[in-house]
Amino acid sequence: MPLLVNFVLAALQHGKPADLAHDQTAAFTPRIVPASDEARTAIARFQAPDGFRVELVAAEPLFANPVAFWPAHDGSFYVAETFRHHQGVTDLRDHMDWLDDDLAARTVADRVAYFRKQLGERFSEMELAYDRVSLLRDTDGDGVVDRSTAFSTAFAGAAAGIAAGVLEHHGDVFVTSIPSFWRLRDTNHDDVADETTELATGFGVHVALLGHDMHGLVIGPDERLYFSIGDRGFDVKTNDAELHHPQCGAVLRCELDGSRLEVFATGLRNPQELAFDDFGNLFTGDNNSDGGDKARLVHVVEGGDSGWRQSYQWITEPALRGPWNEEKLWHPHHAGQAAYIVPPIENFADGPSGLTIDPGTGCPERWRGRLFLCDFRGDAATSGVHAIELEPKNATFALKGSEHAIWRVLATDCDFGPDGSLYVTDWTQGWSQPGTGRLYRVYEPSARDAAAARETRELLRTGVGSKTEAELGVLCSFADRRVRLAAQFELAARKEQGRSVLEELARRGPDARARVHGIAGLAIQARKHAMATAEVLLPLLVDKEPEVRAQAAHALGDLRDKRAFPPLLGRLTDASPRVRMFAAIALGRIGNPSALQALLQLVRETKDEDPVLRHAAIFGLAGTQRSEALVKLADDPDAHVRLAAVVALRRHASLLVARFLADADALVQTEAARAIDDLDLAPARADLASLLALPKLATYDLARRAINACVREGARPHLLAAHALRADADERTRREALQRLVEWRNPPSRDAVSCAWRPFDDAALVQRRAIDLEPVVARMIEGGIVDAPERVLAAWLKVVEAHAVASAAPAIEPLVGPGWPSSVRCSALRALAAVGAPRLREAVQIALADTDGELRATGLEALTKIAPEDALPLAVRVLVDGELGERRVACRILGASSAVGAGAALAKELEKLANGLFPVELAFDLCAAAHARREPLLDELLARTAAPRAADPMLAPFVDGLFGGDRERGKQVFREKNATACLRCHKTEWDEGGTVGPDLRGLGKRLARLQMLESIVLPNRHVAAGYRNTVFAMKDERIVEGRVLLEDDNVFRIIDADARTLELPKIDVEEQRPGRSAMPEGFEKFLSPAEMRDLIEYLAAI
Structure with a gap:
C-alpha cells in the first residue's frame, strides 16, 4: 500500500474500520471516491495563521460533495451532501434552448411541466439521484469521525434541487432542499430520521444557475428560523400567506414549527449562509453574476431590496446584465444610485458561500466579533475562509479589514463547533461533483483550551434546561453567544417563571448584551405566548444606552404594539442613527398614519447620506401611509421627500407613482420610471411613453424605460421615431428606439430592459400590426435622419429593411455611393435589396466596383438574390483573388449553390488547403462550404485535410478555426455567453473578471493559437504557470506541496504555500502527484466551431 494511503486510513480508522451505515437498498448508488492519502496530504498546502493547527476530522468515503454542515452541541455533525448536482439538478447555461420556458415559469409545477416537454423520455433521469443528510459521529472521543449514517435521503424527484442547508435544534433537524423546507426527527434514536415533515413548499420556480438553492438556516435572537434562497425564486402558499417572488433571491423567516412564514428581504442573487452578530444584525455574502460585477457583503435589513432580478442574468445588449451593471446596482452606496435598493456594505470575495461569526469563545482575541466567510472559487489554490472585521457606519456597517483564517482549501461551509474550533468543509476540487469531501478543524490551542471555552463546551453539551431561573439570568451575560441565546430561549419558554428574570435583565442587566437578551426574551414571550411585556419595553425607549433603545424599538415594532407609537415618534430624532432606523421600521409595522410628518423630517435630515436609514424611513412611510397620501408629496419642495414618496409608492405597486414622471428632479423622475417599468404597471405606461415627446429626457435610464413603455403600450411608434431624430438625445437610446421599431410587428416576449417574460397577447399584436409604419419612416426622412450619426443612420436603415418600406428607396439610394461610412453603405444596399428598389441593380454595380471590400462583399450577396447566374462566376473569381470578407461570402454562395461549377471551384481550393497553399484565415469557411454540399470529391478532399489531425480528436474539430475569426464577436462570446461564463475566472483588457484563473x-x-485552443478544450494537458501544484510524499513521511520552479536529474526546486523556495532531492522523494487545473473540462461542448474561432481571435488580440 502506498505511503500516502496509510496516512488517511490511520486518521479515519484508528484501529477499526469506519462504520458506513448508509442505506444500500436504494436503486441509486452515489459515486464516492474510496479512501486515499489526499485528505491528509492536502493539509500541507493549507495556509493558516501562525500558531494555528489544522486537523483532519472526516473524509470520503464517510461523506462526499459537502454543501453545508451543522456542528451539533453533542459533537456530531450533520452534513448536507449533493449527488443530484448535474444528475437531476442542472444549470440553465447548459440548456439555453430552455430559456424562454424558464423565464415563463411562475411555479414549481410550471418548471416540472417544461422538463417533461423538453426532455421527453429522458425526464426520468431527473428523478434517479437523491441528495442526503449524513450524521457523522466520533464514537471514541479521539477527535476523528469513525461513524457515518445516512440520516435522510428524502431529497429527490424532478422538482428537487440541491440539499443545501441543515440545522439541528433540540432534536429537530431542519433541511432546506428545493422545492421544500423540511423538519426531520429521529424518534427512536438510531441516527436515521423516521419522521419527515414538509413545513413549506413552492421554492425553486426557475432552473436558473446551478447552486442557487435554499441555504443559510440559522436561528435568530428572536427564536425564529431564518433561511435564504437564490434567484430560483418561489411561489409559496401557506395558511398564513401567499409569498410570490419568482424573480429574485430572498431571506425568509418563520417560527420553529414552520408557521408565520414571511419574506424578510429580497433582491438577492445567490445568498448562501446567514449570520447574526451579538446585537441581531444579519449578514450574508451574495454572489456576482460573472458579468463584470463583483460579489457583495450584505447587511440584510428588514424589507430591503438588493436590486437583483434573475432575468438580468440573460441580458447581453445593450449592456451585459442590463440595469444591474448599467445602473451600478451592485456597487456600494454612491450618489445618484437607485433609491429603491439597499446597497451592499462592500464588494468582497469572489464566491461567497459558508458564513459564520465568532461565538465569543474559542477564538483568539483579535478575531473577536469577526465574520468568517468561505470564498469558493473552484480551485483550492485561490479559495479559503476570510476573517472579516466590520465597524459601525451610520445605521449600517463598513469593512474595517480582513485576513485569511485558512486558505488554499475549497471551502463550502464553515462553523464553530462546541469546542470552539472553526470547522470547514472541503469540496476538494473544481465545480462538478468530486466524489470526495473533507471536514477539517482549525484552532489556536491556547484560545480553544481557555477556561471560558471549556465551560462553553460543557454547557452546550449538557444544555441549560436544568438550570434555575437565576442561573439562566447569569448565563445571559456569558462570554459565548450560543450559551446566552440558549439561556434566553429557556427563560422565554418558562413563561411566568422566566419573566421576572428577563424583566430584570432588560432593565438592569450587567452589560448591553445581557440587556438585549432580556428584551429579546420578553419579545418572544409576547409573540409566542401572548404575554404582556409593554410596561417593561416602553420605558426602555428612553434608556441612556443607545443599543437598549434600539432593541426596544425593534421589539415593539416586531410586536406591532400600538401603545409604542408616541415614544417611537420621539426616537426618530434620536442621536443614534441605529435607533432612528429601528424606530422608523417599527412605525412602518405599527401603521399609524400620524407618523407622516416625523418620518418626512427623518427623510429630510438623512438625505442621500445613509441608504439604510433612508430605507427605514421609506419602509415607515409605506407602512403608515395610503397611496393617496403619498402622491400628495409630489408638491413637496424637498426632492429627497419626493424621492422617498416614489419608492414608498413602488412598495405599494401603486399607479399613482406616475404623478412623479413630471418631477423637475432627474433622480425623482427616473425613480418613478423605474417603478412603472420594473413592476410593469400597465395603466401607467402611456404616461411614461409620453415622455419621449419632451425636448430632452434627463437620464439614460429614464429614456430606456420610456422607450420600453412605448413598445409595451403598442400604439404610438411615432414617439420612438421622434426620439431617434432628437440630436440632443443619447445616441445609445436613439439606436435602441430604432431597434424597437425593427421589432414592432413581432416584439420579443422577453422585456427589452429587464429580460423578464412579458409576452404580448393576441389582441395587442393585432393592434400593433395594424399600424402602418410607412408614414413613420417618411417622417424620419423628412426630419433629417440621413444626417444622423453613422450608427443611428445604420439602425434606421435596418428599420426600412425589416419592414420593406419601398417608399424610402429614393432617400436611401444615394447612401450607397462614395462619401458615406462603409457600415452605412452596406446597410443601405441591404435595405434596397429588401424593398426591391427599382434601381437596385445599379446600386449593386456601384458596390461591386468600389474599392471597399466589405461593400463589395455585400454587393455580391445582393447580386445572388437578383441575378444568381451572374453571381456564381463572380463568386468563383472572388474566391481566388478577393479580400477576406469577399472570399467568405463567396464560400457561402458556392456552398449553397445548386450549380455544378460551384463544387469544382471549392474542390480546387481544397486541394490548395491540403497542400498548405490556402489562406489559414479562410480554412474554416472553405471547409464549411464543402461540408454543406456533401459531394463525394469534396468529402474525399476534406478527409485528406483532416487526416493529420486524427491523432488529436478533441482538437480536430476546431483546428480550421485557429485564424480568421471576428474579434468583436469573440469578445461577445467571452463576456456574454452564459454557458461558458469566462468572466467568472479570468481578467481581460478592461480589468473585468475574476482571479481564479x-x-x-x-x-x-505568450501562447500560440493552437495552445489557446488546447487550454480551452484540454485544460489539464498544460496548466498555466502558477496554477498547478505538485504533492510530494517524502521517504521520511513528510508531505510537501508546491509549484515546481525547476527540475533536473537530481532535485526539484519548488515554491510552497508560504512562498518559501525549497529543494527536494529526488532520492528522498517516494511519490509525487500533480494537481489539476481549476478550469472545468467540457467547455468545447458549449461552443460552436464558429464561436471557438471568434473566441480565439479575441484572445489572441487582448
Missing part, C-alpha cells in the same frame, strides 16, 4: 491580458504574446 490566469490573467488573460497579453495572452497572444
Whole structure:
C-alpha cells in the first residue's frame, strides 16, 4: 500500500474500520471516491495563521460533495451532501434552448411541466439521484469521525434541487432542499430520521444557475428560523400567506414549527449562509453574476431590496446584465444610485458561500466579533475562509479589514463547533461533483483550551434546561453567544417563571448584551405566548444606552404594539442613527398614519447620506401611509421627500407613482420610471411613453424605460421615431428606439430592459400590426435622419429593411455611393435589396466596383438574390483573388449553390488547403462550404485535410478555426455567453473578471493559437504557470506541496504555500502527484466551431 494511503486510513480508522451505515437498498448508488492519502496530504498546502493547527476530522468515503454542515452541541455533525448536482439538478447555461420556458415559469409545477416537454423520455433521469443528510459521529472521543449514517435521503424527484442547508435544534433537524423546507426527527434514536415533515413548499420556480438553492438556516435572537434562497425564486402558499417572488433571491423567516412564514428581504442573487452578530444584525455574502460585477457583503435589513432580478442574468445588449451593471446596482452606496435598493456594505470575495461569526469563545482575541466567510472559487489554490472585521457606519456597517483564517482549501461551509474550533468543509476540487469531501478543524490551542471555552463546551453539551431561573439570568451575560441565546430561549419558554428574570435583565442587566437578551426574551414571550411585556419595553425607549433603545424599538415594532407609537415618534430624532432606523421600521409595522410628518423630517435630515436609514424611513412611510397620501408629496419642495414618496409608492405597486414622471428632479423622475417599468404597471405606461415627446429626457435610464413603455403600450411608434431624430438625445437610446421599431410587428416576449417574460397577447399584436409604419419612416426622412450619426443612420436603415418600406428607396439610394461610412453603405444596399428598389441593380454595380471590400462583399450577396447566374462566376473569381470578407461570402454562395461549377471551384481550393497553399484565415469557411454540399470529391478532399489531425480528436474539430475569426464577436462570446461564463475566472483588457484563473491580458504574446485552443478544450494537458501544484510524499513521511520552479536529474526546486523556495532531492522523494487545473473540462461542448474561432481571435488580440 502506498505511503500516502496509510496516512488517511490511520486518521479515519484508528484501529477499526469506519462504520458506513448508509442505506444500500436504494436503486441509486452515489459515486464516492474510496479512501486515499489526499485528505491528509492536502493539509500541507493549507495556509493558516501562525500558531494555528489544522486537523483532519472526516473524509470520503464517510461523506462526499459537502454543501453545508451543522456542528451539533453533542459533537456530531450533520452534513448536507449533493449527488443530484448535474444528475437531476442542472444549470440553465447548459440548456439555453430552455430559456424562454424558464423565464415563463411562475411555479414549481410550471418548471416540472417544461422538463417533461423538453426532455421527453429522458425526464426520468431527473428523478434517479437523491441528495442526503449524513450524521457523522466520533464514537471514541479521539477527535476523528469513525461513524457515518445516512440520516435522510428524502431529497429527490424532478422538482428537487440541491440539499443545501441543515440545522439541528433540540432534536429537530431542519433541511432546506428545493422545492421544500423540511423538519426531520429521529424518534427512536438510531441516527436515521423516521419522521419527515414538509413545513413549506413552492421554492425553486426557475432552473436558473446551478447552486442557487435554499441555504443559510440559522436561528435568530428572536427564536425564529431564518433561511435564504437564490434567484430560483418561489411561489409559496401557506395558511398564513401567499409569498410570490419568482424573480429574485430572498431571506425568509418563520417560527420553529414552520408557521408565520414571511419574506424578510429580497433582491438577492445567490445568498448562501446567514449570520447574526451579538446585537441581531444579519449578514450574508451574495454572489456576482460573472458579468463584470463583483460579489457583495450584505447587511440584510428588514424589507430591503438588493436590486437583483434573475432575468438580468440573460441580458447581453445593450449592456451585459442590463440595469444591474448599467445602473451600478451592485456597487456600494454612491450618489445618484437607485433609491429603491439597499446597497451592499462592500464588494468582497469572489464566491461567497459558508458564513459564520465568532461565538465569543474559542477564538483568539483579535478575531473577536469577526465574520468568517468561505470564498469558493473552484480551485483550492485561490479559495479559503476570510476573517472579516466590520465597524459601525451610520445605521449600517463598513469593512474595517480582513485576513485569511485558512486558505488554499475549497471551502463550502464553515462553523464553530462546541469546542470552539472553526470547522470547514472541503469540496476538494473544481465545480462538478468530486466524489470526495473533507471536514477539517482549525484552532489556536491556547484560545480553544481557555477556561471560558471549556465551560462553553460543557454547557452546550449538557444544555441549560436544568438550570434555575437565576442561573439562566447569569448565563445571559456569558462570554459565548450560543450559551446566552440558549439561556434566553429557556427563560422565554418558562413563561411566568422566566419573566421576572428577563424583566430584570432588560432593565438592569450587567452589560448591553445581557440587556438585549432580556428584551429579546420578553419579545418572544409576547409573540409566542401572548404575554404582556409593554410596561417593561416602553420605558426602555428612553434608556441612556443607545443599543437598549434600539432593541426596544425593534421589539415593539416586531410586536406591532400600538401603545409604542408616541415614544417611537420621539426616537426618530434620536442621536443614534441605529435607533432612528429601528424606530422608523417599527412605525412602518405599527401603521399609524400620524407618523407622516416625523418620518418626512427623518427623510429630510438623512438625505442621500445613509441608504439604510433612508430605507427605514421609506419602509415607515409605506407602512403608515395610503397611496393617496403619498402622491400628495409630489408638491413637496424637498426632492429627497419626493424621492422617498416614489419608492414608498413602488412598495405599494401603486399607479399613482406616475404623478412623479413630471418631477423637475432627474433622480425623482427616473425613480418613478423605474417603478412603472420594473413592476410593469400597465395603466401607467402611456404616461411614461409620453415622455419621449419632451425636448430632452434627463437620464439614460429614464429614456430606456420610456422607450420600453412605448413598445409595451403598442400604439404610438411615432414617439420612438421622434426620439431617434432628437440630436440632443443619447445616441445609445436613439439606436435602441430604432431597434424597437425593427421589432414592432413581432416584439420579443422577453422585456427589452429587464429580460423578464412579458409576452404580448393576441389582441395587442393585432393592434400593433395594424399600424402602418410607412408614414413613420417618411417622417424620419423628412426630419433629417440621413444626417444622423453613422450608427443611428445604420439602425434606421435596418428599420426600412425589416419592414420593406419601398417608399424610402429614393432617400436611401444615394447612401450607397462614395462619401458615406462603409457600415452605412452596406446597410443601405441591404435595405434596397429588401424593398426591391427599382434601381437596385445599379446600386449593386456601384458596390461591386468600389474599392471597399466589405461593400463589395455585400454587393455580391445582393447580386445572388437578383441575378444568381451572374453571381456564381463572380463568386468563383472572388474566391481566388478577393479580400477576406469577399472570399467568405463567396464560400457561402458556392456552398449553397445548386450549380455544378460551384463544387469544382471549392474542390480546387481544397486541394490548395491540403497542400498548405490556402489562406489559414479562410480554412474554416472553405471547409464549411464543402461540408454543406456533401459531394463525394469534396468529402474525399476534406478527409485528406483532416487526416493529420486524427491523432488529436478533441482538437480536430476546431483546428480550421485557429485564424480568421471576428474579434468583436469573440469578445461577445467571452463576456456574454452564459454557458461558458469566462468572466467568472479570468481578467481581460478592461480589468473585468475574476482571479481564479490566469490573467488573460497579453495572452497572444505568450501562447500560440493552437495552445489557446488546447487550454480551452484540454485544460489539464498544460496548466498555466502558477496554477498547478505538485504533492510530494517524502521517504521520511513528510508531505510537501508546491509549484515546481525547476527540475533536473537530481532535485526539484519548488515554491510552497508560504512562498518559501525549497529543494527536494529526488532520492528522498517516494511519490509525487500533480494537481489539476481549476478550469472545468467540457467547455468545447458549449461552443460552436464558429464561436471557438471568434473566441480565439479575441484572445489572441487582448
